[in-house]
Amino acid sequence: xxxxxxxxxxxVKRTGEKVFLECVQDMDHENMFxxxxxxxxxxxxxxxxxxxxxxxxxxxxxxxxxxxxxxERFSLILESASTNQTSMYLCASTSDLTYEQYFGPGTRxxxx
Amino acid sequence: xDKVVQSPLSLVVHEGDTVTLNCSYxxxxxxxxxxxxxxxxxxxxxxxxxxSGIEKKSGRLSSILDKKELFSILNITATxxxxxxxxxxxxxxYGQNFVFGPGTRxxxxx
Numbered sequence: 001x002x003x004x005x006x007x008x009x010x011x012v013k014r015t016g017e018k019v020f021l022e023c024v025q026d027m028d029h030e031n032m033f034x035x036x037x038x039x040x041x042x043x044x045x046x047x048x049x050x051x052x053x054x055x056x057x058x059x060x061x062x063x064x065x066x067x068x069x070x071x072e073r074f075s076l077i078l079e080s081a082s083t084n085q086t087s088m089y090l091c092a093s094t095s096d097l098t099y100e101q102y103f104g105p106g107t108r109x110x111x112x
Numbered sequence: 113x114d115k116v117v118q119s120p121l122s123l124v125v126h127e128g129d130t131v132t133l134n135c136s137y138x139x140x141x142x143x144x145x146x147x148x149x150x151x152x153x154x155x156x157x158x159x160x161x162x163x164s165g166i167e168k169k170s171g172r173l174s175s176i177l178d179k180k181e182l183f184s185i186l187n188i189t190a191t192x193x194x195x196x197x198x199x200x201x202x203x204x205x206y207g208q209n210f211v212f213g214p215g216t217r218x219x220x221x222x
Binding site for chain 1: 148150155157200202204210211212
């Protein structure tokens, strides 16, 4: 049973704080993704990674960075959180064989 | 426990066929239901449904939500090989997080 876990379900941070969102998958998947989901919009891709230490910008990378030091772990970093980064953040992983994405439960981040 | 069930899990059709994909859900404080098409790496947003009985349409794709019976369907008419993909259904609940279904893998043969 594939499991993608995210470090927090809910998070409240202040403007200007540095925020770390962690994602861990246990299926030895090569590819990992970070999305945000906002009301009325679909999933928007922030960053993705095809391999350890590799990262690619998605559609909305501004204000975010990522880190993938180990295959199973993909971190999303908000260097200086802003109120417009209040959102639901979803992590996903896939293998190269199937492309089916397995999603984590999401982290609802509020920046005040 | 919140859950989303999709059926069928896999479907093979020929070009020109019409397909109906099903999504049923059990969540508390339902907010919206979303359909995505997944090819290659990242899902493509198709529809977001919040109200019962209102059909959303985009080209050959359409979707409708039944909040009383807790399900949604995604219809694709005159299928093409480019429709081959995994179709994901996800449900968002107020104050809660997303729950994704397992997806339906659609293969459209020439």
